[in-house]
Amino acid sequence: MDYGLVIRVTEKTDEHQNDNQGPPIAGAVVSGTLEPATTDSDGNATLEVVRVTVAAPGFASYVDQPYHRPSLQGPVAVSLRRA
Numbered sequence: 001m002d003y004g005l006v007i008r009v010t011e012k013t014d015e016h017q018n019d020n021q022g023p024p025i026a027g028a029v030v031s032g033t034l035e036p037a038t039t040d041s042d043g044n045a046t047l048e049v050v051r052v053t054v055a056a057p058g059f060a061s062y063v064d065q066p067y068h069r070p071s072l073q074g075p076v077a078v079s080l081r082r083a
Contacts, residue, residue: 005032005072009054012079020077028056028080035066054078 007030011022032052037045048069054062059080070076 005050005070006075007032007052007054007078008075009056009078009080011059012081020079022079025056025059025080028054028059030054030078052076052078054080056080059083 008020009025009028009030010020011025013022015022030052032050034047035049035051037047039045049066050070051064051066052062053064060083062078062080065078067076
């Protein structure tokens with residue numbers, strides 16, 4: 001079972017402008033940073049924002065896009081357009 005945040009990277013094409021259903025891009029490099037959160041009175045902290053950067057040869061990069069409360073249950077979809 002996978003408990004990590006999944007980033008699904010696809011190609012943005014004229015046919016797939018808004019649905020993130022273009023062909024998958026293999027070999028894309030994904031990086032992310034979590035914005036810090038402070039613990040509450042019970043000692044719990046909720047990480048609410050992850051910033052995602054995606055780069056792939058031959059594609060325009062997707063740089064530092066924030067996702068608020070990303071779910072570990074479903075993938076974050078990123079579409080890149082050919083450069």
